[in-house]
Amino acid sequence: MGKLRVCINGYGTIGKRVADAVKLQEDMVVEGVVKTRADYSCELIRERGYPLYAASKESLESFKKANVKVEGLAEDLFKKCDVVVDCTPEGIGAKYKPVYDSIGVKAIFQGGEKHELVEASFVAEVNYEKALNKRFIRVVSCNTTGLSRTIGYLDKSFGVRKVRATIIRRGADPSETKKGPINALVPNPAKFPSHHGPDVQTILPHLEVVTGAVVTPTTLMHVHVVNAELKSDASVEDVVKCFSRSKRIRLIDAAKGLDSTAAIIEYARDLGRKRGDLPEVAVWSDSISVIGREVFYMQAVHQESIVVPENIDAVRAVTGSVVEGGKSVMLTNQSLGLI
Numbered sequence: 001m002g003k004l005r006v007c008i009n010g011y012g013t014i015g016k017r018v019a020d021a022v023k024l025q026e027d028m029v030v031e032g033v034v035k036t037r038a039d040y041s042c043e044l045i046r047e048r049g050y051p052l053y054a055a056s057k058e059s060l061e062s063f064k065k066a067n068v069k070v071e072g073l074a075e076d077l078f079k080k081c082d083v084v085v086d087c088t089p090e091g092i093g094a095k096y097k098p099v100y101d102s103i104g105v106k107a108i109f110q111g112g113e114k115h116e117l118v119e120a121s122f123v124a125e126v127n128y129e130k131a132l133n134k135r136f137i138r139v140v141s142c143n144t145t146g147l148s149r150t151i152g153y154l155d156k157s158f159g160v161r162k163v164r165a166t167i168i169r170r171g172a173d174p175s176e177t178k179k180g181p182i183n184a185l186v187p188n189p190a191k192f193p194s195h196h197g198p199d200v201q202t203i204l205p206h207l208e209v210v211t212g213a214v215v216t217p218t219t220l221m222h223v224h225v226v227n228a229e230l231k232s233d234a235s236v237e238d239v240v241k242c243f244s245r246s247k248r249i250r251l252i253d254a255a256k257g258l259d260s261t262a263a264i265i266e267y268a269r270d271l272g273r274k275r276g277d278l279p280e281v282a283v284w285s286d287s288i289s290v291i292g293r294e295v296f297y298m299q300a301v302h303q304e305s306i307v308v309p310e311n312i313d314a315v316r317a318v319t320g321s322v323v324e325g326g327k328s329v330m331l332t333n334q335s336l337g338l339i
């Protein structure tokens, strides 16, 4: 089998990271990336050797005006690929689906799209097999990925009766200047459940998960305060061991100075991670507490990068090139230098 030909449609926060991650895989090649207009990133795309395609005829004109060379239109690229990783903004992926369908190319959508659009929603360590050989799947949102990873491990190890979680959301990504709030805490929404609980149920459908969310004036990470009721007894040590078995959960200690999202991002930079990313969900081991059969813990999610390894595994799953999820997770982690 030759290398999997992958293209990335939408070159923003997620798309540019997915493209760089695909480039690092021995079994994949970046066949091209799709952009709507010329900006500083075209030069970086050229330097990285990614063929550039225009999203539409109008975008083609804007590239021509800016004197930026493009290889053709998005549809020309989709026809050459095994898989499109759709990293366009919320709702745009759904508009592209008929195009992918008519060309006959497989597509991986992101968390901004609805579960109903696809055959399966995906978190690699929880339900890899559900995505095997499917045409259309969705890598769930950053919050859903973080929650599903840890709840999924608790469920595998002890059985989970129910989950209650509070999500303290970042207001915007660091590069976004038009979003807020800048001086308020905003219930998001001011009712229960927030959409995250039902979204986790697209991955773990047998669990009762209720979430509430508040948006905060910060750009670095989300924080989750989680309470899970288990079906069997577990000590704090058992829970620590359970999370340690995951290849995408990183246990950190507030007592050692990793006591805030700012400290965690500084740590990711110190680790030498590209862009200072931390695709693992970071669980504060000091926060893990057990009262009866209830487990409490706090975790932090780097929203810009947590879904990047999942997209790489998703490419292997939909093409069926690797049938065992654990093997794909290992290949992806090794290539990205995770844990």
Ligand code: NAD
Pocket (backbone or CB within 6 Å): 009, 010, 011, 012, 013, 014, 015, 034, 035, 036, 055, 087, 088, 089, 090, 091, 092, 110, 111, 112, 113, 140, 141, 142, 173, 303, 304, 307
């Ligand atoms: P983004 O706005 O940073 O990037 C989207 C890119 O797509 C932009 O470069 C935009 O110009 C381009 N685009 C817009 N219309 C297009 C079109 N018609 N064709 C091709 N490209 C087009 O968005 P993002 O944050 O990377 O989010 C992408 C998806 O990932 C969304 O579904 C989002 O919900 C999901 N997601 C985002 C985050 C996050 O924190 N940023 C985390 C997890 C999942």
